[in-house]
Amino acid sequence: MKTLVWVEHDGTAVKDATLAAVTAASKLGEVHLLVAGQGVDGVAQAAAKIAGVGKVHVADDAAYAHQIAENVAPLVAQLMGDHDAFVAAATTTAKNLCPRVAALLDVMQISDILSVEGEDTFTRPIYAGNAIATVQTSDAKKVITVRGTAFEKAAAEGGSATIEAVSSTGDKGIATFVDAEIAQNARPELTSAKIIVSGGRALQNGENFHALIEPLADKLGAGVGASRAAVDAGFVPNDYQVGQTGKIVAPEVYIAVGISGAIQHLAGMKDSKTIIAINKDEDAPIFQVADIGLVGDLFKVVPELTEKL
Amino acid sequence: MKVLVPVKRVLDYNVKPRVKADGTGVDLANVKMSMNPFDEIAVEEAIRLKEGKNGGGVTEIVVVSIGEQKAQETIRTALAMGADRGILVTSDEKVEPLGVAKILAKIVEEEQPSLVILGKQAIDDDNNQTGQMLAGLLGWGQGTFASKVELAADSVTVTREVDGGLETDRFTLPAIVTTDLRLNEPRYASLPNIMKAKSKPLATKTAADYGVDVTPRIKTLKVVEPAKRSAGVKVADVDELVMKLQAMGIAK
């Protein structure tokens, strides 16, 4: 089987999530990559170094500058004439793009796979991860998104793939990028952080969140996450949200501060290696998944912890 | 202009899903079912547009649900919130996102809406596919994961929740929008509106009426519970927590 893996990038570097998708794809067969964007020579060079990759297809055109799905999907559909599976890490870019590709190919997408059980059989979470389904597709061509935390990352170095330019399928003229507010964050990215400190509704406001959660995270070199309640209330931006409909994380250590542990939140973090919970309610559901629990008032406990670390 | 809003009936988000002992799926017998939360947000957004908020020009809201007969309750809920009429497409077999998108494409052909607003994700199968598939089938633009929608006469500008933050894109009408959590807070239907909804028009169709083949492409071989985490320990105070962190090597 020949697979085509979507390279997630920011115009300069290949995102780590791509490496997990490469591992998943390599279980299906030969791995080719697709780099789409504008001025992505550097990205293509970096992608060609990923271990185990045979070929990198590069589509460099203004129409692909912001990975506009309306323009990229026809490109992928065309390349799929020569590939059997399109595989992408389940980032928001890929979640936007892949179903459109599937529709163009008249196939069902298999979302967020956890494992490859055979060339047509996969496991995937349903119901916020409260059930794991084993599914088998009858489609000849496959479109698959991959849960990044479920696969080892392929080595970013060591490969020497050939690079091949593909011609543009053009601008469909129905979607235009206007602008973006992308957070410039000095802290580790949530999906690759080794330690994460997350705050919930109990923080009460943005000032408390910054004053209490961030110093603790800085002491630990941790990434910062949040519950939906904390994001909805405006304490922190949307990209902090961990959960069923936010980011899926699985760090070595996840510290939940003032988070109750709703199933939608657990769905995003319960595969963390060690979970630590700080909550004043000893019956909070978060304690059912926590390896280490501390019952107490976060306004007292968190400053003390930060100080003693 | 007309707005079409597809709504799905799913296990209520407050109910803890239970895997059936025979491994065929999640137990949906005698449990509370509700409108998919993202679809409530979609209905709310359509109503706000009709009310003239976030850009005007919307005159009619049509809701569609594909599923068993009981999905008509979900349509009634949307009608009680403020939608104008409903279309129920019944199917005995579960219809996958690709099949749903194909039926919706046929309804779009008939109804000619300027905008279709869907949820970003149904919280039962967590697929996050249907809106993008429908956009692909129709060749329309897709403003996915919307946290802000501004409608103009011939375009819609959508602020989208993406991994790094927010991205704003503009789409030529007709277009697809899928909702994210921060787009709005859905209203509750008032009692008088629930009564009024009972007399709003609701058409009933079948997938066959649209000539769409909805045979599933994906077979579920088995469904199991995820591995359980074993219970942990409670520490008495911060000092004990620090000791644990030191033992794990993450604190000095």
Ligand SMILES: Cc1cc2nc3c(=O)[nH]c(=O)nc-3n(C[C@H](O)[C@H](O)[C@H](O)COP(=O)(O)OP(=O)(O)OC[C@H]3O[C@@H](n4cnc5c(N)ncnc54)[C@H](O)[C@@H]3O)c2cc1C
């Ligand atoms: C469609 C849908 C999708 C969703 N997706 C997500 C998602 O992706 N991610 C997500 O997180 N949620 C999601 N949710 C929301 C989820 O259901 C919960 O509402 C949310 O996770 C609750 O956030 P919280 O734990 O911060 O707040 P709460 O549930 O209000 O919990 C606050 C906790 O803080 C504790 N507390 C209060 N004061 C103190 C104090 N002084 N010291 C210590 N502890 C204190 C309380 O005991 C309580 O346990 C979703 C919901 C829906 C319907």
Ligand SMILES: Nc1ncnc2c1ncn2[C@@H]1O[C@H](COP(=O)(O)O)[C@@H](O)[C@H]1O
């Ligand atoms: N059976 C259905 N009937 C009506 N709308 C649906 C149905 N399935 C999916 N949708 C719509 O598509 C969105 C995304 O669903 P999904 O792609 O299944 O995650 C939902 O939020 C609904 O708006």
